[in-house]
Amino acid sequence: MGATGMQALVFDIGGTTTRAGLYDLGAARLLRTERAPTPSVSACSSESGRGLRDRLYDLLACLAARLGADAPGYIVVGFPGPVREGGTALRAPTLWGAERDPEPVAERVRAIWPGARIRVVNDLSAAGHGFLRHEHDDACIVTVSSGIGHKVFLDGKPAVGPSGRGGEIGHLRVDFSDEAPLCECGARGHLGALACGRAVPEQAVRLARRDPGAFARSSLAASVAGRATRVDSHLVARTFKMGDPWTVALVGVLAAPLGQALAGIHAAVGVERFVIMGGFAQALGAAYLALVGQAAAAGAWDLGQEWGRMLEFGEMGDEAGLIGAGRLAAREWGGAA
Template identity: 85%
Template structure:
């Protein structure tokens, strides 16, 4: 184990789970990790906003204690929402729902650990550092799980703008119909509301209404007693990978808006490497990636792009956010990137 002064305390906060780890800056690896359920709207919490926010910091302090990091001097926090350069989170819909008040995450963490050197960045920005092939790599990191997010890395840094508002394609409106599904942020028709794991029941119901007979013949119908709105992300991942045709059509409906969005990113900035991570994408596997690529190819002109090569699954698993946060810490405070 490295010396204490060569370690960073790293956090990956999600709407469902908060992970913490000790990262050895010199060795470039996680030493140990802890995790616990995030006190969040996503987990069914109903208490007022300020209390819910305080519970998150209490959880971070407990996880650090379980790691034996009671007095850290270097901390990187990956936070699930846009974050400005001062470590203020502008929104956090997966944690606090539609509450719109900015949250001074860096200041709250420093109140727990005075004198700490700290970086607070968007959680996908943190994870992205773990997927860069070198310090000046260009890549687009995309997460498809209970929500959708992305970060474009140019010359090894996430391009999020001076106020941290960039890289939030999950909240791009792509469906302008009156019946467009609600996003977790409270708006209608956002990409996340049509293409992530939480979008499965709504998209399943839409597809089943167009052709009830096809749904009735699918292997999904029996487990949900013929009620398409009961289809969830775990069930569709299982039947999709087993080759069920109706499940393939449903996954195609989920993949299409994401593919169109990625085509827009490619056309706008020219990035040609897209790393798709997140639990839902991982559960669906390479065949899902192929559907995203087909939708992307159909959404922009042909200049010889090979979308099959441009898209890849991120393979670091649950620790991706912690590993990326650790590599960011190594960049900031020494050690191998």
């Protein structure tokens, strides 16, 4: 790892991609990064949950080797699910679907690097440290990508509760109808099933059925030969930026429940800064953020809030999780946080 011993090996495990980096605790910067596809239920649907779990740790070891981190002294893992103190993950729907068995992530990582000091936290808890403006900042960090997640930071710390169950807004039920879409966790009507990138195909089919003529006239329909089942998040991002009216309506359908949920968070805890990150949100751009803000304003008590100023994009791009994990390492073990 280097003679100084002041580098941390940091991981950001996502439902689609797993990233790894070496973070210099003294200089407060990433030195090198690596990435690879995550072995998840969506990518490897025929593989068992146990097999996927084992492959994840093989991937972490492989990425560390590519970084030259053979004997790291400090490790932070950002994990996509609720994590209780001690580093056990309670669930991981984006990785392992509806499986309910807890996963001892810290224990498994320690088996690979027995001499390291290890911290395992939720991925949004890790990323959030990269967006705090000062040690005691308040903010709500939201990701809109292959799923939806959030963490509220109060006085510079993520508010997740004593068992790590808090901050999982993607699994808040917002659709109680019988035909509510199925979430990857196995339940129906969750926010993530209605508003993230993976929700696009089903929401597109629903909207096309309500007004087939409008869909047929859209630019998006021409791209998928008139088959709404072929609509995906990449096509939606492209035609949304072109201003296609049907696509704008579809993105409005996706943005509405998220905006309403953010209004609820604001009403409950008073946080006034929402940092939006994630590949799907970033691909849609500023017009998407405006739609989320409109939905939040419609769902909140009007006390003079300016939602256009309360919502912002996280500007660190794909490295946000690694940078946040590095800053958490510096905060935990010394360095320039």
